[in-house]
Amino acid sequence: MGMEQQAFLLENIAPFDRLPLTQRRKIAANFDVLYLTPAERFVPKAPALFLVVKGLIQESQNAEVVARYSEGSYFNEASLLKNTARLAGHYSVVEESILYRIDAAVFQQTLEAFPQFHAYFYASVVQKLEALYLSRQQLAAAEIMMEPVYSTPLLGLVTVEAEASVAKAAQQMVAHKTDACLVVLPLEHPARPQNSHAILTSTDILRFTAQRQSTPVSADTTPALTLANWPLYTVSDEEYLFNALLKMTRYQIDRLVVRSSQPSRSGDYLGFLHLKDLMAVFAHQSTLVWLNIEQAHSVDELVERSAQLDKLVATLHAKGIKVHYIAKLVSELHQKLLRRLVGLLLPEDLQNHVALLLLGSEGRAEQLLRTDQDNALIYADGLNAQQQQALIEFSDAFSQAMLRLGFPTCPGGVMLNQSQWRQSHQAWYRQLRVWLEQPTEAGFLHLAIFADAQVLFGDADLLQSLQSLIWQRLEENPLFLRHFAKGAMQFTTPVGFFGGLVTRASAKGAVIDLKKGAIFPIVHGVRVLALEHQIPHTNTHRRIKALMDIGIFSEEQGVELGESLNYLHALRLDAQLRGATQAEPLGESDLAVADLTHLQQDILKQALEVVKQFKQWLQLHFKLRDLL
Amino acid sequence: MAFWHRLMKLPKIKSLKDSNYAFLFTPTVPGDYVCFDCESTGLNPRTDRIITLSALRIREGEILSSQALELWLAQPQRIAPESIKVHQIRNQDLQLQEGPLLSEQEAMSQFLHFIQGATLVGYYVTFDIALVERIVQPWLGVRLPNPRLDVSELYYRHKAKHWRHGIYQSSVDLRFSAILADLQLPNLGQHQAFNDALMTALIFCKLQRLGDERC
Incomplete structure (x- = not known):
């Protein structure tokens, strides 16, 4: 068939991208093409999925705009998945549009034949988010940032006994082509039992050598332990290199001791990760x-x-x-x-x-x-x-x-x-x-x-x-906190009763305020809970983690809240970065719905749903209804 | 004059050699269009042959590309290098087609059954119709009776509307890519019969809507 180009188009649209080329071709061969002009109401004649090739379609429910679909997004899947025409939204054509129509039978056949495709439409928000990050990460597959520590060359591990001299330690280091070694702390050492080892680096030896001028001591007789430092800063071999870098920056150190994450060798030291090796990996980064x-x-x-x-x-x-x-x-x-x-x-x-x-x-x-x-x-x-x-x-x-x-x-x-x-x-x-x-x-x-x-x-x-x-x-004065918590309720979260986005009209089209309606309620709610439970962390993610640890949040609730916050921040950053390059930036926290892809809108709706549920949870927790 | 001229040349059902094709003379259904495009061995409709033909039905403003007709014809001679440069169908590409390569008569039979009494739409459609009639006329004794619309002509008239009250501009860029660009339609890749037919159909739909708005 002639729909080669159209099959290629599908390659870039989730979840069609996870279909084999033969199936994408098959779908493309079944496209019909629709040309629509603005202001027209668009009523699908038969159940079908529609793909926007060009233009802008708006969906509304009960006079409330729930979504906008622009180039590369598709719509009307809900009525196909639930197999009821009642769920079909009202579509209107905002800009002149060209659509591809995918017949319901073809869509059903694809759902049945390809479990991955099927899973996509029935996945939870966390699963969808993971998939989104994964796809972005795949774009940057060559990027080392997110590689695990074990993917870089480590310096060999050298360990010397507590009694070993500086000279012996230095010889060992040279022999193993490394510039640091671990010194076993003797059992009676004051740093025990929290620390089992101390670290001796080439820098320590250099300093020692320079110092020798004034007070002559021999490297053969000085114990390595006197020069060594503790505590050890370690990193798991499965940790991202990115986080290893963070750790080095934070503690202003050049080496991390890498520990094994395998259950059988858990806690075993594997070697040293050196800043200069890490830097070589990051060489192209600013x-x-x-x-x-x-x-x-x-x-x-x-x-x-x-x-x-x-x-x-x-x-x-x-x-x-x-x-x-x-x-x-x-x-x-x-x-x-x-x-x-x-x-x-x-x-x-x-x-x-x-x-x-x-x-x-x-x-x-x-x-x-x-x-x-x-x-x-x-x-x-x-x-x-x-x-x-x-x-x-x-x-x-x-x-x-x-x-x-x-x-x-x-x-x-x-x-x-x-x-x-x-x-x-x-x-x-x-x-x-x-x-x-x-x-x-x-x-x-x-x-x-x-x-x-x-x-x-x-x-x-x-x-x-x-x-x-x-x-x-x-x-x-617990009443204070209850009043304080009310702040999280003061802005409505822009998600409607039917799960659609509630937008506000502006010069840039339909927009929603992410900061007030979504980010603030999470940040403030978590802040109040942290105050209530005397959690010293200030970072919202760490606060959520701490609240999970003491059982205030269930595992699922905490993860969902954290991931949703991450996603909302990411969208906001997207909008801010876009604003920075455009002559007319949006209001600081406004997000133009038309800028979002279908997948992004979809996840946003679910993230907002999480925010809404969290607000309801807060209302119960602080018994806010009695106050209002 | 033009009307009489046209009337004299109109195909007559009584000249039809094969009564199985009488359906061609059924009254045209309003709103039923078939958009088609051929890639040929050259630009002379008397001597050059169709290599591939694609046809799409447009009904109630929807382009039914899922039920498109795509025909590949067997070539008695190798395709000339000059025309390969235009449509990029090499001799070996013919062998790669999934369906069988059709004889001219088989191909036209399928095409005629597809179009029925529809109005034919194309870009410089006269040329494509001439290619078809080179086969159909000797065989069935008639030329195609279907009404026809040329998008280049429709486009020219659309542009000309602007001039009635302004300064006459003598030239309109009627190149296919220029029309697409001016109408802000996506170029899906030219010189492939199917895509050409699809884009012609889009141009046609858009011009029709633009015409409606003015009424």
Whole structure:
């Protein structure tokens, strides 16, 4: 038949892409072609699946737009799957369209003959998401990022006894062509039993050799143990290389000890993963530039390095890396950048007397692109006037520098250069009591922001005591949390009774607000639960994990919530990246439904359903009906 | 004049040699169109032969491509290199066809049964009809009585409507790809009888709708 090109078209459309070419050809041979003009109501004459070749079709139910189908998407499958015409939506032609019609009989035959095709239409949201990530990852199959640790060359494992001399350890290392070795910790060693081994690296030996000039000691007599370091930082051999890199960045180390994940050899050490080998693997990634933030000596140099950040995010996202991981890397790098910035700007004598906090999404480590500065400063009680003046100057310089690094100022003024967000420990204590004991809308908002605080720089104890205060006060006054939880209900989730998307008209066509209707309820709901159960994590995924661990969430509920949040963030990032390249960006959190493929819309609907269920769950948990 | 000229040349059922094909003279069903396209050995309809013919029925605005007719004809001579450059059907490609290669008469019999009394639609359809009639006329004694519509002509008239109240433009780009581009229709790959017929059908559908809107 002549429908060769049409069979190729199917190759790019899920789930037709999982059919063999012969079946795709067979389907294509059964295409009829329909040409429709705008404003026309489109009523299928007989049960069939329709594939949009060009144009835009809108489906509505009870005068509510439930979906839009553009090039490469298909519709009307619901009436075929359930085999009832009643489920067919009302279709109208928004733009002049060309459709292919696939006869119901052909569709049924394909469903029956190909289990994978069948499974697609009956899969759960988690399964569909996995399939989506998989397909994106397949696009970047050559990309090493998501390869497991065991796919890279490891340096051989060398272990020496506790009594071994430095010289012996060095010989062993040379013999095994490696630059580090493990030293067995003796049983009576103070670091036991938490640590079984310490690590001795070539750098340690180098330092030792350089030091010898002043105090002559022999490598033959010095025990290796005196130079070694612990604890060991390890990584499972099945972990993604990406996460191994994160770990090295986080602890500022060059080597990770790789441990086996096989049940039979669980915990056995296999060898060393060295940063330079990892870097060779990542060679083409702009990540490299990022790792030498530490070497920047001026704000200008930092500005230069930060400029590449958004590009990095776009690259990683296009490669199908889960947004959760991207956010982790980006937060890690942001923090490094900002920590370096504080180091450059804050006078050294003050560095031990303050805690600089990241708040909001940055504090939760969920920021992808640079958004508003949300930060605060706690300083130790009893600083003199001169020191306080120095802090004011630092705060102004810091906010200015952040602006140059691409973080816009916060319209709500949640920044350390505002006096409300730069206070002494005592003053903060009083401030929090006001927020907790005299609830107001503004107080709720501020507390929500503060609850996500993470110490970027300085004395973590300053924050910890304030956090204990919050937990203690909330325990004493459970009604507060119930009112606080109401916030998660304040925006309706844009999913209709029949599971369709509820859109809002805008200049860009039908849009939905993902942030208010979907992301915020999850983030806030989880935040309130974390406060209730005194979970110290700020990241929503980690909070969900902790809530699963203590049995508040069932395994299934937690996974579904986390995956849905991931997906919503990914869609938002998509929209933001698209907005960044277009002359007219959408409202910050608006998502144009027409930009989504059929599969994306489908998963979005299910993700929103998860949000809706979570809200209902919160309502029960906090007995919100009695309050409203 | 043109009308009388046409009337004189109209095929008559009494000249039909085989009464099995009387259905060709049944009154045309309004809204029943067959869009077709041939790839041939050359551009002279008197001497060149059809290699492949594709026909699609258009009914109530729907292009019934699933019931398309695709015919491949046996060639007594090798296809000339110049025409292979146009349609890219090589001699060996003929051997790869799934169905049998048909004789000219078998092919036309299938084609005539397919079109029945439908209005024929094509791009420079006169040429394709001439190719068909080269076979049909000696065999059945008649030329095709079916009404015909040429999309290039329809397109020209569509463009000409804009000029009534404006400055006359003497030339309209009537190349197939230009018409597709101007009407914003996807080019599915040209010079394959099936795709050509399909795209011609799309052009036809769109021009019809555009015509409707003006009424």
